Amino acid sequence: MTAKKKTAKTASKAPTALKKYRSMRDFTVTAEPSGGARDAVKPSDQLRYVIQKHAATRLHYDFRLEWNGTFRSWAVTRGPSLDPADKRLAVEVEDHPLDYGDFEGTIPKGQYGGGTVMLWDRGTWTPQGDPDAMLKKGDLKFSLDGEKLHGDWVLVRMKTDKYGKGKRNNWLLIKHHDKYAKDGKGDAILKKDSSVASGRAMAAIESGSGAKPKPFMRAKTFKADAVWQSKGSRSDPVGDKRGVRQNTSKSGTEAKAKKAARLPHFVAPQLCRLVDTPPSGAGWVHEVKFDGYRMQLRIEGGKARLFTRKGLDWTHKFGAIAKAAEKLPDAIIDGEVCALDHNGAPDFASLQAALSDDKTGPLVFFAFDLLFADGEDLRALPLLERKARLETLLKKRAANLRYVEHFTSGGDAVLLSACRMNLEGIVSKRADARYASGRGDSWTKAKCRAGHEVVIGGWATTAGKFRSLLVGVHRGDHFVNVGRVGTGYSAPKVKQLLPRLKEVAADRSPFTGKGAPRHEAGVHWLKPELVAEIEFAGWTGDGMVRQAAFKGLRADKPAREVKAEMPKKTKKLAQPKTVKSGKTRKAAKQSSGAAVVMNIPISHPDKALWPDAGDGEPVTKLELARYYESVGDWMLPHIQGRPCSIVRAPDGITGDQRFFQRHAGPGQSSLFTQVIVSGDREPYLQIDRVEALVAVAQAGGLELHPWNCAPGKPDVPGRFVFDLDPSPGLDFDAVVAAAKELKGRLDDLGLAAFVKTTGGKGLHVVTPFAAGTSIGWPQAKAIAREICARMAADSPDKYLVNMSKAKRRGKIFLDYLRNDRMATAVAPLSPRAREGAPVSMPLEWRQVKKGLDPKKFTLRTAPALIARSKAWQDYDKAKRPLLPILKKLAAK
Numbered sequence: 001m002t003a004k005k006k007t008a009k010t011a012s013k014a015p016t017a018l019k020k021y022r023s024m025r026d027f028t029v030t031a032e033p034s035g036g037a038r039d040a041v042k043p044s045d046q047l048r049y050v051i052q053k054h055a056a057t058r059l060h061y062d063f064r065l066e067w068n069g070t071f072r073s074w075a076v077t078r079g080p081s082l083d084p085a086d087k088r089l090a091v092e093v094e095d096h097p098l099d100y101g102d103f104e105g106t107i108p109k110g111q112y113g114g115g116t117v118m119l120w121d122r123g124t125w126t127p128q129g130d131p132d133a134m135l136k137k138g139d140l141k142f143s144l145d146g147e148k149l150h151g152d153w154v155l156v157r158m159k160t161d162k163y164g165k166g167k168r169n170n171w172l173l174i175k176h177h178d179k180y181a182k183d184g185k186g187d188a189i190l191k192k193d194s195s196v197a198s199g200r201a202m203a204a205i206e207s208g209s210g211a212k213p214k215p216f217m218r219a220k221t222f223k224a225d226a227v228w229q230s231k232g233s234r235s236d237p238v239g240d241k242r243g244v245r246q247n248t249s250k251s252g253t254e255a256k257a258k259k260a261a262r263l264p265h266f267v268a269p270q271l272c273r274l275v276d277t278p279p280s281g282a283g284w285v286h287e288v289k290f291d292g293y294r295m296q297l298r299i300e301g302g303k304a305r306l307f308t309r310k311g312l313d314w315t316h317k318f319g320a321i322a323k324a325a326e327k328l329p330d331a332i333i334d335g336e337v338c339a340l341d342h343n344g345a346p347d348f349a350s351l352q353a354a355l356s357d358d359k360t361g362p363l364v365f366f367a368f369d370l371l372f373a374d375g376e377d378l379r380a381l382p383l384l385e386r387k388a389r390l391e392t393l394l395k396k397r398a399a400n401l402r403y404v405e406h407f408t409s410g411g412d413a414v415l416l417s418a419c420r421m422n423l424e425g426i427v428s429k430r431a432d433a434r435y436a437s438g439r440g441d442s443w444t445k446a447k448c449r450a451g452h453e454v455v456i457g458g459w460a461t462t463a464g465k466f467r468s469l470l471v472g473v474h475r476g477d478h479f480v481n482v483g484r485v486g487t488g489y490s491a492p493k494v495k496q497l498l499p500r501l502k503e504v505a506a507d508r509s510p511f512t513g514k515g516a517p518r519h520e521a522g523v524h525w526l527k528p529e530l531v532a533e534i535e536f537a538g539w540t541g542d543g544m545v546r547q548a549a550f551k552g553l554r555a556d557k558p559a560r561e562v563k564a565e566m567p568k569k570t571k572k573l574a575q576p577k578t579v580k581s582g583k584t585r586k587a588a589k590q591s592s593g594a595a596v597v598m599n600i601p602i603s604h605p606d607k608a609l610w611p612d613a614g615d616g617e618p619v620t621k622l623e624l625a626r627y628y629e630s631v632g633d634w635m636l637p638h639i640q641g642r643p644c645s646i647v648r649a650p651d652g653i654t655g656d657q658r659f660f661q662r663h664a665g666p667g668q669s670s671l672f673t674q675v676i677v678s679g680d681r682e683p684y685l686q687i688d689r690v691e692a693l694v695a696v697a698q699a700g701g702l703e704l705h706p707w708n709c710a711p712g713k714p715d716v717p718g719r720f721v722f723d724l725d726p727s728p729g730l731d732f733d734a735v736v737a738a739a740k741e742l743k744g745r746l747d748d749l750g751l752a753a754f755v756k757t758t759g760g761k762g763l764h765v766v767t768p769f770a771a772g773t774s775i776g777w778p779q780a781k782a783i784a785r786e787i788c789a790r791m792a793a794d795s796p797d798k799y800l801v802n803m804s805k806a807k808r809r810g811k812i813f814l815d816y817l818r819n820d821r822m823a824t825a826v827a828p829l830s831p832r833a834r835e836g837a838p839v840s841m842p843l844e845w846r847q848v849k850k851g852l853d854p855k856k857f858t859l860r861t862a863p864a865l866i867a868r869s870k871a872w873q874d875y876d877k878a879k880r881p882l883l884p885i886l887k888k889l890a891a892k
Contacts, residue, residue, distance in 0.1 A: 017070045020094040024112045031105055035070075035097025041217045042098075048217065049144065050101040050122040051080070053193075055202060056115035063090060063173065065142070067131050070095040076173055080149060083186025084175045090155060092169040101217040104197055106206055116206040119197040121148040122216050126282055128152070130731050138171075145282050147196045148189060151180035152281070178281065257376040263300050266311045267332060267371055267379075268437035272445035274565050276656050278411025278428045279444060285383070285406040286414040289425040289445055290366050291346040292338035293556050297321075297365060299328045306337070306365075308556040320361045324398035331393065334369035334435075335404070342679070345423060348533060349493070352552035356496050367394060368404035368427075371435055379435040386435065407805045409728060411446070412834075413760070419448035419647070419660040421823070448660040452545070454482060455559045456530045457510045459501050461522040466494050469550065470517055471532065473564045478513035479528050480543075482564070487665060488535070488549035490681050500553065504529050515543075529559050549665065597625040600671075600694045609652040609702065613837040613860050623859070624831070625697035630863040631829045632690030637876070638828050639704060641711030642718075643675060643684035645824050650700035653833050661685065661701075669695040677714045702833040705824035714821070717780035717882075720751075720767040721825040722788065723758070723815035727808040732761070733850045738799065738812050739763045740848060745791060749885050752878035754871075757854040759832035759840040762812075764825060770879045777821040779886065786889055788814035829866065831859050842871040 018035050027034045050071070052062040061079040064071035074090035081088055104119045123146025127134065134140040138157030144150055158170045175181055182188060194201055197213030204210040278286065294309040295318070304325035305315045315322050318337055339350035339362070354360050370390035371379055378386050387406065394403045406429075407414045415426050425447035433442035457479065458470035468486040472479050489497075501524070510528040511517060519525075536548040543564065596602065605622035613619045628635075649658045663682040664674045671692040674683035687693060687704070696704065710718030724738050742765050743753040754766045785801065792799040792814055800811050818825045826832070828842045841857035857865065 017068070017095045018097055021096055024094065026111065030107050030111045032103055032107060033097055033099040035099060041101070046124040047126070048098075048101060048122070049125040049146065050216070051076075051120045051146075051149070052103070053079075053118040053120040053202065054113065054115060055117075055206075056107075056113050061120060062093075062117075064096060064101065065125055066098060066101075070097060071100060072135070074155070074171060074173070079187075079190050080173060080175070081186030082175050082180065082182040082189050083184060084177050084181050085183070086186045087172040087174050090171040090173040092171060098217055102197070102213065102215050104195060104205060104213040106208075116202050118195050118200070118202055118205055119213055119216075120193075121146045121196055123147055123149070127729060130729070133731070143282055148192055149180075151178040152176035257378045257381055260372055260375055260377040263298065263330060263332060263372055266296065266298070266307050268311075269294060269296060269309050269334060270369075270435055270437055270443055271309075271439040272427055272443045273439055273441055275428075275444045275446055276658070278415050278426055278446040280410040280412055283431050284411060284428050285408055285431050286411050287368055287404050287406045287427045287429070288418060288423055289427050289447070290336040290338050290404075291348045291424040292336045292351055292366075293554075295335055295337045295365065297325055297333040297335060297367070298331075299325055299333075300330045302326050304328070310556065310558065312556070314556075317355060318360055318363060318365075321363060321365045321400055324400050325365070328393065328397070328401075329373065330375070331370065332372040333367045333390065333393075334371060335365050335367040337363055337365050339363055345421065348551050352496070353492070362400075364400050364402055366402050366404050369435060381434065382432040383429055383435075384431050405804075409805055415446050415448070424448060424451065451533065451535050451551070452565060453554060453557060453562050454485070454532050454534055454545070455479070455528045455562050456501070456526055456532055457481070457528050458517070458523055458525045460484070460524070466498065467522070469532065470511075470523070471534070471545070471548075472511055472528065473562050474560060475513070475563065479510055480513045481511045481515050481517050483544040483548065485532070485534055485545070485548040485550050488551060488682075493550070493552070497553070500530060501526060531555070531557055531559050531562055549663075597622070597629055597697075598691050598694050600625070600691060600698060602694075602698055607652065609649065609700070610835070610837040610859070611652070611654060612835070613858050614855075615860070619837045619859055621697060621700070624702070625694050627831070627859050627863065628693035628697050629690065631866060632693045634866055635693065635704075635827060635829050636687075636690060639706045640688050641713075642686065642706040642709055643677060643714060644687050644704055644706040644827075646685065646696060646699070646701040647703035647705070647833050648700050649702050649833055652700075653702070653835070658833065660705075669699070671695040675714070702831055704827040704830040706827050707822065707824055708818060709821075715777070716772075717769075717775065717777050717819070717821075719769065720765075720780070720784050720816075721818045722765040722767075722784065723762060723813075723818060723825070724765065725762045725813040725815050727811055727813070730810065730812065732852065732854070734798070735761075735763050735812060736848055736850060736852055738814075739765055740845075741795075742787075742791060742814075743845065745787060749787070749888055751880055751885060752874075753845075754842070754875060754878075755845060755848055756828050756840050756842045756871075757838075757857055758826060759830070759834065759838040759854070759857075761854075763848075763854075764840070766828075768875060768879045769882045769885075772881065772883070775882045775886070777819075780882065781816065781819045783882070783886055783889065784816040784819040788816045828872070829862060842866065842869070844869060844871045847871075 022034060025032060048066045050064050052064070054060055054062050061076045063074045063076050063080070073093045073096050075093055076088050076090045078088055101122065104117055106116045107114045123144060125145070126143045128141040128143065131140065140155040141152070143152045153176060154174050156172045156174065158172060175186070195205065195213065197216065198211045200210040295314070296307045298305045298307065304322040305313060306318050306322060308314055321337065338346040339354050341347040341350060351363070354363060367390060370386045370393065373389060373393060378389065391403050394401055411426065411428050418426050425445060428444045428446065430442040436442065454471035454473060456469050457472045460467045460470065466489065468484045470481065471483065471485055472481050504527040506525045506527045509516060509519065509525050531554040533551040533554050534545065534548045535551055536545045602622050602625050605620060607621045608618035609621055609624055610619035643662070645660055645662045647658065648661055649655055651657060662684060664672065664685055669692070671689065672695065673686035673688045675686045676683050687696070707714060708717065708719050708721055710716040722742060724735050724742070726735050739755055743755070746753040746767055751767045751769065756764050756766065758764055788801045792801050798811060799814050800807060801814050801816065803813055803815070817823060826840045828840055830840050832838050832840065836855060837859040838855060839857050839859055839862045841854070841862060
């Protein structure tokens with residue numbers, strides 16, 4: 001149930017909740033609102049908050065959060081602080097009516113709370129979970145989007161007060177670490193000491209002079225500096241993809257498009273800053289990162305032209321796209337040209353092949369921003385307004401001109417979904433930001449697997465055959481060596497590459513500075529002119545690329561501009577300095593040397609991979625290896641014989657590197673099985689023994705995502721995985737109910753159902769079957785979709801099969817998309833690269849009931865729990881033929 005629906009449903013409780021408030025006041029004397037029927041404020045799509053500076057017997061700040069039809073209220077004795085180190089006492093007081101959010105004035109002496117009240121701040125708040133559950137627990141996490149306060153906060157109830165030994169209900173108000181935090185300067189915000197509703201100081205309010213406060217609680221606009229033109233909910237504060245949140249200038253006027261006398265020839269593009277993890281706060285939207293060529297499409301007078309990010313005219317290379325765009329009105333559109341593989345995903349190698357063979361007709365232009373249109377310069381408008389106009393512009397256009405959708409849920413979840421679909425990563429953008437040429441912080445990119453541009457300085461052969469590329473980047477005045485690229489070369493790629501290499505042959509090494517490679521037999525030097533795109537496992541300590549694979553040449557960026565790009569940290573968590581011993585960690589060596597698990601050396605065993613697993617102690621690399629050893633025999637039947645992708649984070653979840661590895665690479669442990677899958681020349685990784693799981697830990701592998709094929713048969717489906725993915729804020733009990741309903745439907749079809757947590761916010765229902773040769777992946781996926789579609793059709797208010805975030809509010813997405821040939825799902829008992837070290841825990845159906853808490857299943861609790869559990873006991877015996885199920889569905 002969404003916050004909106006729940007608030008509406010419980011609004012009737014407000015009179016009861018306000019009984020204490022009314023008993024403490026004489027409304028014939030005080031001007032405070034009573035919350036009666038005439039002046040009652042209705043609950044809204046967005047949850048509102050206000051902070052009132054209150055000069056009563058003792059000066060304090062009243063902090064009020066809208067919930068269940070009233071304001072839950074706390075008196076913060078010293079006011080809010082932006083310093084996370086400050087823990088401000090917040091005494092919970094009686095609930096206040098919603099119309100109190102517009103009250104500013106003086107409460108007469110002798111009345112309860114007598115003194116002057118200022119509307120110091122107001123805006124909207126977003127709970128980070130179920131507010132009722134968090135309030136009951138005494139740990140309310142939320143974010144604020146106000147005129148003075150922003151970002152993430154928490155209210156923590158003190159154990160020694162009302163719910164412990166004390167008489168009062170005391171809490172602590174604490175700012176979380178984010179970009180709005182101010183270490184050591186938390187009180188600076190209190191110097192902004194004027195009313196957000198009237199602009200008055202306390203003295204003017206007390207005297208009754210100056211402007212009257214502007215209403216807030218009944219206004220359509222919840223912020224004085226923003227205009228909302230969407231159906232955004234409290235869980236989607238930037239509105240859906242059709243809505244607009246418009247920025248304003250400091251003077252309070254709306255940002256507006258400017259009349260443009262003529263289209264500019266070219267606009268320097270806005271660029272992304274590389275980050276380690278995507279931003280997840282309110283106000284960000286997320287798009288797929290396309291693996292292609294960045295292009296600017298310019299249409300004027302029925303003529304379309306395409307320019308690279310450096311302004312080169314490449315219209316002749318993409319004739320089909322230009323021809324399709326000629327029917328558009330005059331405009332400048334930002335986007336990416338891509339080639340699509342057989343799964344519809346962007347594929348850089350296919351783009352290179354299309355350009356090389358001059359077969360660019362099937363290429364697609366993905367449009368994600370609109371700079372000029374209708375005779376106006378739109379760059380000053382907020383991103384979402386530009387995108388709304390772009391979507392309208394591209395409606396019912398040619399198939400090779402596509403509008404790029406965006407998502408408003410947490411960036412980490414969107415990135416993980418992109419990685420599961422084997423995409424390159426995501427781009428995150430400030431929803432209210434203007435278009436600004438160059439690199440800034442309002443556009444960021446996070447990748448599933450590290451990628452980089454390098455300049456080729458040489459190539460090497462063995463016995464006359466091509467072996468590798470010697471590559472470098474520019475650092476200051478030097479062209480420095482960053483290593484060799486030894487994989488990723490199919491025969492067609494080498495055939496296309498060699499002529500280009502020979503064209504730029506040189507007599508001597510182009511590398512300068514420390515670490516320049518020496519000349520040796522079989523090395524051919526080149527002029528540093530060719531730019532290559534590589535995929536790699538990150539940087540070594542001395543600045544060399546690790547496990548680099550060649551993707552293709554790039555012609556859209558000058559070699560002289562290629563420099564090493566390091567990701568900017570979006571979250572900084574202090575690493576614990578010590579690791580205390582525990583029952584499962586006594587054997588861990590606290591040194592920089594190596595420990596041994598199942599005869600496999602574990603280097604840097606005390607490296608903290610998770611800062612905290614819920615008990616204040618970090619999870620180390622050695623502990624991860626021992627975890628895989630302890631649960632390996634249970635896990636193995638569910639991953640054995642299936643290609644398996646690994647989420648690797650060599651420096652832990654707070655480190656600079658996190659990437660998805662599907663294929664075997666150079667230096668790969670021999671404990672992994674390498675399997676060739678039809679249609680792909682590169683071998684996939686497979687985990688067929690417990691020792692390989694330990695090797696995963698040694699490589700910093702935190703998550704396992706196997707295919708859902710039959711063991712040893714990647715082209716044959718072997719199980720359904722239904723992902724029950726709730727919208728933000730939906731109570732987990734709703735997910736439990738959905739899992740039970742889905743189980744009943746599977747039982748009726750004659751299919752067995754097994755259940756596990758995802759290690760996140762949902763549940764997986766897993767169904768093994770014997771597909772045989774009569775059922776292929778397309779039919780299996782169609783069956784999975786039909787089961788979900790019928791469930792959604794019967795309860796459209798609860799479920800949907802459309803993954804559109806705009807339609808999901810208050811519902812559960814029945815995700816059937818994991819039931820495809822190369823799709824993956826997290827393995828049972830696999831850890832997750834998330835705070836708290838959660839795992840995907842197999843459950844018995846008797847455990848799936850109200851109150852189920854998926855967070856209690858962690859890397860530290862799971863081994864003992866699974867050892868005494870009967871979960872999934874009959875999994876191998878539960879396989880049923882799928883063909884009769886298909887016939888049964890058709891008959892219904």
